[in-house]
Amino acid sequence: xxxxxxxxxxxxxxxxxNATMNCSYKTSINNLQWYRQNSGRGLVHLILxxxxxxxxxxxxxxxxxxxxxKSSSLLITASRAADTASYFCATDNGDDKIIFGKGTxxxxxx
Amino acid sequence: DAGVTQSPTHLIKTRGQQxxxxxxxxxxxxxxxxxxxxxxxxxxxxxxYYEEEERQRGNFPDRFSGHQFPNYSSELNVNALLLGDSAxxxxxxxxxxxxxxxxxxxxxxxxxxLTVV
Numbered sequence: 001x002x003x004x005x006x007x008x009x010x011x012x013x014x015x016x017x018n019a020t021m022n023c024s025y026k027t028s029i030n031n032l033q034w035y036r037q038n039s040g041r042g043l044v045h046l047i048l049x050x051x052x053x054x055x056x057x058x059x060x061x062x063x064x065x066x067x068x069x070k071s072s073s074l075l076i077t078a079s080r081a082a083d084t085a086s087y088f089c090a091t092d093n094g095d096d097k098i099i100f101g102k103g104t105x106x107x108x109x110x
Numbered sequence: 111d112a113g114v115t116q117s118p119t120h121l122i123k124t125r126g127q128q129x130x131x132x133x134x135x136x137x138x139x140x141x142x143x144x145x146x147x148x149x150x151x152x153x154x155x156x157x158x159y160y161e162e163e164e165r166q167r168g169n170f171p172d173r174f175s176g177h178q179f180p181n182y183s184s185e186l187n188v189n190a191l192l193l194g195d196s197a198x199x200x201x202x203x204x205x206x207x208x209x210x211x212x213x214x215x216x217x218x219x220x221x222x223x224l225t226v227v
Contacts, residue, residue, distance in 0.1 A: 033215045040198060042114075043153070045215030088152055096206060097143060097166045098216060100152035 004032075004089040004101030012107040019076040021104040023089030024069075030094040032065055034074050037086045037103070046074075046087075076106075084108045116201050116219035123191050123226050131186040131224070135203030136217045141165075142184040143216065144176060145200040153200055159184050188224075196226045 004025045013019050023032070031050045035043040049056045049065045049072070056063045062075040076083055086105050090098040115134040123129050135142050141160045145153035155168035159178035178184045182203075188195055202216035 035215070035218075040147075040149070040221075042200060042218040042220040043202075043216075045217065048215050095166065096141075097155055097158050097168075099155060100145075102152045 004091050004099065006087070006089055006101045006104040008104060009102070010105045010107070012109055013079060014109050015079055015081060017079055019079050019083070019106055019108075021074045021087055021089075021106070023072045023074070023101060025072075025089075025091050025101075026070065027091075027093055029067070029091045031092045032063075032072050033090045033092070033098060034061075034063060034072075035088045035090060035100075037088065038084075043088065079106075079108050081108050081110060114201055114203050114217050114219035116199075116222050118222060119220070120223045121225070123224065125191055125193060125226055127191050128187065128189045129191060129224060131188075131199050131201075131222045133184045133186070133201030133203075133219060135182050135184070135201075139203035139205045139217065140182050141204045141206065142178060142182065143202045143204070144184070144186045145202065146170070146195075147198040147200060147221075149197075156186070191226045193226050196224060198223050 004023045007022045033048045034046045037043045047058050047063050049063050060077045065072045086103045088100045088103045090100045092098045117132045143158040144156040147153040156170050158166040162178045173189045175187045198221045200221045201219045204216045
């Protein structure tokens with residue numbers, strides 16, 4: 001079963017623009033993570049935000065978490081062609097396994 | 111520092127056959143989780159192994175079984191293959207801090223693409 005749900009399902013933007021993806025989840029969580037997947041291969045961990053954190057940055061990535069709304073957002077600033085990929089949010093509700101959403105397919109146009 | 115290694119990369123099997131997929135976790139990680147990812151979908155949790163025991167299991171039939179060895183490597187076995195088992199199978203390793211749970215994110219292997227014909 002899927003815990004998180006990303007929105008939008010697909011996103012196309014021009015290179016250099018910012019990309020924002022959202023994730024909503026259903027039950028309380030220990031932490032929420034974002035992953036990137038290129039061309040159906042392995043997932044790459046981008047960032048982990050704990051339930052007591054509200055915002056986290058890593059390079060061009062900014063993640064926010066609103067536990068009252070059970071939602072998170074991932075912002076990629078100054079997008080590049082190499083950012084073209086699928087992005088997944090995943091939640092850990094404290095039982096030490098993570099559950100993924102269906103993902104957002106991001107396409108950066110030249 | 112080697113990451114997660116999965117073998118084989120690709121596999122074609124016939125319906126009804128059995129398959130074994132292998133995973134070596136990242137150095138320093140002691141927990142292995144397996145996921146199934148159908149085309150265009152998010153990864154679905156199959157099960158997780160820690161200290162050579164199945165600690166968590168997702169909504170998958172008993173045809174899916176696994177094993178973890180003393181060196182933390184793991185195998186995923188699928189019996190009586192169905193066409194619907196065709197998917198990318200991902201192995202992820204992790205470690206846990208006492209009292210803090212998951213310390214960092216999972217480290218994933220590149221996956222095994224299984225095609226059942």
